[in-house]
Structures are given as structure tokens and as C-alpha cells.
Amino acid sequence: MTGLYIHIPFCRHKCRYCDFPSYGGVESYIPAYTEALCREISTSPREGLAVDTIYFGGGTPSLLTIPQIASVLQAVTQHFVVDSHAEITLEGNPDSLDGDYLKQLRRLGINRLSMGIQSFQPQLLHSLGRIHSRRQAVEAVEYAVRAGFDNLSADLMYGLPGQTLQMVSDDLEQLFQLPLCHTSVYSLILEQGTCLHHDVTTGAVSLPPDEQVDAMASLVHQAFDAHGFDHYEISSYARPGRRSRHNVKYWTYVPYLGFGVSAHSFDGSVRTAHIANIPQYIRDAGRQSVLAESVIIDTKRAQEDYCFLALRMRDGILYDDFARRFGVSVESEFGKVVERLMAQGLLEQTERGCRLTSLGLAYGNYVFSQFIR
Ligand code: SF4
Structure with missing residues (x-):
């Protein structure tokens, strides 16, 4: 079965390391963008396709209101055949996940949350430009559990400017106290054009040396292993039976269908990518002109x-x-x-x-x- 990816390109604030297709300070586009998404989904030529994973990625999908997420899900269920056991994931940042919102998300049928925690160290969160606190991260997980989520994932990072091995160890210790069943752990990639790239190239901050980053990676692998997680993908660790079914499709060459700006699709023989321009997408969603690229895979x-x-x-x-x-x-x-x-x-x-x-x-x-x- 196919996986659907729905891209929400809005963030409250652009993080200093981020080169994902996401934009801060343009949340006023969200209502029109949501309508455009519904239009694109409802006019997809793949009507009736069997779907068993849906992934709201970003950006920060948790910036959408409950009625906005409900309208997108409704467009999906009306146009595609969604499996009754579908994995439906929503990415969110701790600062936009409160108890009431999470309860309503769960009632809508979202059954997996992926939280951008990145670190529990206040100084690292600050230097990355993250706007949540350690306490908000812990509370978001607690709220999610109370709201009925039993499939929780978090993202964590290492190789950060100013990060020590002890900080990674502290982050892991904190992480393992939370009832998470999946974690994606990424080594920082310094992307050109980001604020952090500028900070590093001008010498304002420096990255840990390679051997220290290697030691951090080893520490991460050993810690997840010791806690019974399955290291099933380079950056992904899961409790038994809790692999990300959606992401596994990407790595096992299964078709997927993307909606929204910068979304990619693969039907088994052609890969396509959407335009990144939000106003143009809002105007053209549902038309061929939202395609930026189409590549036949020989x-x-x-x-x-x-x-x-x-x-x-x-x-x-x-x-x-x-x-x-x-x-x-x-x-x-x-x-x-x-x-x-x-x-x-x-x-x-x-x-x-x-x-x-x-x-x-x-x-x-x-x-x-x-x-x-
Ligand atoms: S919250 Fe995520 S997508 Fe948004 S700017 Fe930060 S890293 Fe990028």
C-alpha cells in the first residue's frame, strides 16, 4: 500500500541549522494553504488508492488548528481508501503541543506523534534557535501519554557546537526516562545558507572535532542498544514493533504520494517534486503547474x-x-x-x-x- 506525505511548511521561528522547506513568520498563509492542500488531495488523479500510512511533516504541522487538520484528513479519507489500521503521524514541536490540543488530535485519529526535541540542554537549544525549553519537551510527552498516544517518537541531535560527550550522555539519560518507543538521532549537518553555517564559517562558534562526534555516535548506539531499542536504520531506533512504517516505505522502495509545497512523490517509476513557493502553491494547487520536477527512473x-x-x-x-x-x-x-x-x-x-x-x-x-x- 501507498504512504501519503503532507507537507506543512510553517514554523514559528526558523532554527539556526535548518535548511528544510519551512518558513517562519508567514503563519497568515495557513488557512489558505490548508484549503489548497484539500484541493490538491481532492483532485489527485490517484483517487481510490489504498493507503496505510499518512505523515504530516514539516515545518511544524502542530501549528495547524484542529479543524484545519480535520479538513485535510477528511479530504484524504474521501479521496483515498485508508486502511483501518493506518499509521497516521503528525510532527510537532514541544512549544505547540498542549494537553487539550493533543487530546483532540488523538480523537481525530492521529495515532503517532513525532516530536522535535533535539536536546534537553538549555544552552544548546538556545544556540540552535529552538524556541522550546527542556520542561516543555518533557511536558509535551506527558501530555501526549495522557491524551492516549502510545506511539511516540522524538528527534535528537549530536555533533552540535559547544556540545560535550557528557551533554549527550545527559540527553540520553533524560530521553530514556520518557515513554518513547522510537527516536531518530541525527548528527548535525552544517548546511550552506543557514545561520549556523555563517556562525561556524565566521568563527563565532565551532563544531566539536570529528573524533568527539564519532565518540558521541558510539555512545548513542550503545545506549539505545542497552535500552532494548532496535537500530533498524542509520539514524532510527525503535522498540520492537514500533518502526516508522511510513519512513520504512522510503527506504524499501515502496511508492509514496506527497502533497503540499516541496513535497516529493514516487510511483515506482517516476519521481516528482513540487514547487517551494507558498503563494504560487495556494493559487495553483490541483494543477500541473505545482510540479517543479519530474524524473523518469530508468x-x-x-x-x-x-x-x-x-x-x-x-x-x-x-x-x-x-x-x-x-x-x-x-x-x-x-x-x-x-x-x-x-x-x-x-x-x-x-x-x-x-x-x-x-x-x-x-x-x-x-x-x-x-x-x-
Ligand atoms: S522547527 Fe524543524 S522545520 Fe522548523 S525551522 Fe526548526 S528544524 Fe526547521
């Missing part, structure tokens, strides 16, 4: 994409699945690459194929690049 490219996406998962490349999809073997297409990466200690054999080793996890981008022919 077999060669599909095999490459399949391999490096699969390698993000701890299950890795499944040789029988590859052969079933493409009618050729991994051995015939990438045999030499796999052999070389194994000799370098970056890939290891599994019962059904191959996957990244612990060393390979640290050099993921290099490994992925080797599959591009």
Missing part, C-alpha cells in the same frame, strides 16, 4: 537507488527481493562493488544479502556513492 537508476536506500536499513540489501524486482542478481549488477566494500570492512554478509558494518555506518555516504555507476 532501470539502472532504480537498481542504484534501491541499493543505497536499502543499505540505510540494518536489514540491508535483500538479494532475493532485488532479483524479484529487477529480474537480475545483485551479483551481476554490483558484485565487484560489494566484494570491494566487504574487503574494506564496510559491508558484511547477512543471511539474505549484505548490510553496512559498524565501520560502514560511519562511512555511509561513501558506501552509497559506490553504488552509483
Whole structure:
């Protein structure tokens, strides 16, 4: 079944490290944007498609009011066939998640929350430009549990300016006191054009040295392992049975359909991306003109994409699945690459194929690049 992604590009404040398609201070567009989303969903040519995951991502989807989220969900259920056990996730930031709002979200059918916590250290939250406090993060989780959510995820970051190993350890200790069943832990990527990039390049702040970031990564892996989480994807840890069903679709080459500005879709053979301009989207939603890009994925490219996406998962490349999809073997297409990466200690054999080793996890981008022919 397909997954739906719905992009909400609004944030109260732009974080200093963020290069996601999100904008601060333009919340006045939200009502018209919500209507445009409903229009785009209701006129999708994929009417009747079976859907088993819906993901409200951002930006900060929790800036939408309950009636606005309800209207988008209604457009979805009227136009698509939504599985009765669908995973319906909404991303939110702790400063926009209060008890009453969460109860109403749960009543609407949202059954999974993904919270942007990032850190519990006040000075790091401040330097990242996050506008929530440690207390708000803890309270948001408590409110969510009281509202009936039992599928809670959080995002955490390491490799931050001014961050020490002890701070990462404290964040993990705090995190494991919360009833979360999923966490995505990201190493900071310094993106060009962000305020933080400017701060680092002008010397106003400095990043921890690489060996310290590696030590942080090891600490994170060991801590989640010790707490019984399954490290099922490079950055993702889940309690048993609590993998993100929506995100797993991206990594296992399952089609998905995106709505809203900057949203991407993949139907198995074509990838498309929407325009990023909010006023233009509001005007044109439902028309072809919201498409910014459309790329036909030929077999060669599909095999490459399949391999490096699969390698993000701890299950890795499944040789029988590859052969079933493409009618050729991994051995015939990438045999030499796999052999070389194994000799370098970056890939290891599994019962059904191959996957990244612990060393390979640290050099993921290099490994992925080797599959591009
Ligand atoms: S809340 Fe998330 S999407 Fe919004 S600016 Fe911060 S990091 Fe970016």
C-alpha cells in the first residue's frame, strides 16, 4: 500500500541549522494553504488508492488548528481508501503541543506523534534557535501519554557546537526516562545558507572535532542498544514493533504520494517534486503547474537507488527481493562493488544479502556513492 506525505511548511521561528522547506513568520498563509492542500488531495488523479500510512511533516504541522487538520484528513479519507489500521503521524514541536490540543488530535485519529526535541540542554537549544525549553519537551510527552498516544517518537541531535560527550550522555539519560518507543538521532549537518553555517564559517562558534562526534555516535548506539531499542536504520531506533512504517516505505522502495509545497512523490517509476513557493502553491494547487520536477527512473537508476536506500536499513540489501524486482542478481549488477566494500570492512554478509558494518555506518555516504555507476 501507498504512504501519503503532507507537507506543512510553517514554523514559528526558523532554527539556526535548518535548511528544510519551512518558513517562519508567514503563519497568515495557513488557512489558505490548508484549503489548497484539500484541493490538491481532492483532485489527485490517484483517487481510490489504498493507503496505510499518512505523515504530516514539516515545518511544524502542530501549528495547524484542529479543524484545519480535520479538513485535510477528511479530504484524504474521501479521496483515498485508508486502511483501518493506518499509521497516521503528525510532527510537532514541544512549544505547540498542549494537553487539550493533543487530546483532540488523538480523537481525530492521529495515532503517532513525532516530536522535535533535539536536546534537553538549555544552552544548546538556545544556540540552535529552538524556541522550546527542556520542561516543555518533557511536558509535551506527558501530555501526549495522557491524551492516549502510545506511539511516540522524538528527534535528537549530536555533533552540535559547544556540545560535550557528557551533554549527550545527559540527553540520553533524560530521553530514556520518557515513554518513547522510537527516536531518530541525527548528527548535525552544517548546511550552506543557514545561520549556523555563517556562525561556524565566521568563527563565532565551532563544531566539536570529528573524533568527539564519532565518540558521541558510539555512545548513542550503545545506549539505545542497552535500552532494548532496535537500530533498524542509520539514524532510527525503535522498540520492537514500533518502526516508522511510513519512513520504512522510503527506504524499501515502496511508492509514496506527497502533497503540499516541496513535497516529493514516487510511483515506482517516476519521481516528482513540487514547487517551494507558498503563494504560487495556494493559487495553483490541483494543477500541473505545482510540479517543479519530474524524473523518469530508468532501470539502472532504480537498481542504484534501491541499493543505497536499502543499505540505510540494518536489514540491508535483500538479494532475493532485488532479483524479484529487477529480474537480475545483485551479483551481476554490483558484485565487484560489494566484494570491494566487504574487503574494506564496510559491508558484511547477512543471511539474505549484505548490510553496512559498524565501520560502514560511519562511512555511509561513501558506501552509497559506490553504488552509483
Ligand atoms: S522547527 Fe524543524 S522545520 Fe522548523 S525551522 Fe526548526 S528544524 Fe526547521
